[in-house]
Amino acid sequence: MHQTVTIADKDVMNDVLMTMKYLSGVYETAIMECTNEAVRNALRQIQDEEQQNAKMVFDYMLQKGWYKPQ
Helix, strand or coil: CCCCCCCCHHHHHHHHHHHHHHHHHHHHHHHHHCCCHHHHHHHHHHHHHHHHHHHHHHHHHHHHCCCCCC
């Protein structure tokens, strides 16, 4: 018999935001250590897009009362 496991939306969104925060740090390190200017610029653009997406997730969680900034 299969059991259904449900994960609360709040937990899913929290995981998404934490992953986005982690990736932001990874991109920052790659940008700072990149010696190829074209690659660095591409990484900056990707990081900017990722931060815009993270802001949308953050705003959604804040609106729902699921995230309390410190």
